[in-house]
Amino acid sequence: MADNLSNLTKRDKDILVTLYHNRTLTINQIYRMFFPRSLEYCYSRLKKLEKVFGVINGKVLKAPLGSRDNPAGTGIEAKCYVLTEKGIRLAEKSQGLPQTRQACYNAPSDQSKLRLQTKINDVLVAVVEHGLSQELEWIDSRTLKEQYSLSRNLYLAGAVAKRGKDPNLLWYLPEHSTERAITNIFNQVSTVADEGRHQNIAVLCETTDVWKNAIKHYKSLPSHSQPILNRLSIIHAKDVPYLLWHESDRMKQVLEEELEQDLTSAEYGERRFRYTTKEGKKIAELFISDVRHVRQINHYVVQPGYEDDLIVCYCNPDYLEVLDQPVLDKLELRFVGFRPQPLLEPVVYEREWKRNRRVSFTIPEEVYSKLQKEVENRGLDTVEEFIKEMIERKTVEI
Incomplete structure (x- = not known):
């Protein structure tokens, strides 16, 4: 071994x-x-x-x-x-x-678990592909449960954590998830939320139908039964890159380019909207389908004296369905066509240098004469000694 x-x-x-x-x-x-x-x-x-x-x-x-x-x-x-x-x-x-x-x-013990695990691991691949490994950490489900003393009965997919900050817990709803499976997931989310230790949770849905059923289930919950969290995202699995960019705070630059103006962080009392424009308009994001954020938007717009000062940016039209129609009619909507793209070469592994390996090659006469002059200039004894020095430095300069 x-x-x-x-x-x-x-x-x-x-x-x-x-x-x-x-x-x-x-x-x-x-x-x-x-x-x-x-x-x-x-x-x-x-x-x-x-x-x-x-x-x-x-x-x-x-x-x-x-x-x-x-x-x-x-x-x-x-x-x-x-x-x-x-x-x-x-x-x-x-x-x-x-x-x-x-x-x-x-x-994984069977085909269904094997398929589910490969789908979950796409999140890990996205972290690496988008060059976010230095900013974000992927925590697998077993490590997550051990590290944070979570119940082994939770169907956690894993977590994404910004270095040094609390993790964003992830659940995964695969294709053909039943109503019972969706209910079980939200029961687990509520249990974790009630403990109060984790305030950021995302439920990843493999298909649009599963996402719609999950949203429908969440809306059907009485207000007192809805998980109390800082952020609860019910998101299409294909939109995971937006979640990762959101975690790494890269979306601000995207919004500034889209709106063609600088944004400032919202004041403490308006933290539900992360940014404001120079004109004082508030920016709400629907990139990660944060249903808690949507509730805040609904509540803000229906208040008496709403001044049409809210811009809602979205990437997926499906996410607008979470908003109430009367609220949609009053909002300034802005579609953001940007989609995070993976890097062409996110990780580079240098070829490891193999030592103690004999290599034979022939040097042309005109090159050998140049090498002899270089040996004399450097005060070395032989051409072989010069070549060995160049090999150790992994460069050849003549």
């Missing part, structure tokens, strides 16, 4: 650690996170980790029965990787963790 660990690159170890905490990753997710330069090299390296090192194992994620890609029930949606027992030990050793976890319990 020691030999295997010494032969693994930093990228290999990062892949193992990520699989250790997040159970599984598809080839596409690994490619986007660790090999943005070359999909071909991604395939070859994963094959080596599986066949030569024996630290990961491939699992097939089947396409849902009856879907367009799988009408007969035999199609493959993606290939996923999980850790083997050997990979678990290496991941624990590289992190200095006690050897307590077993591979059979680390990997």
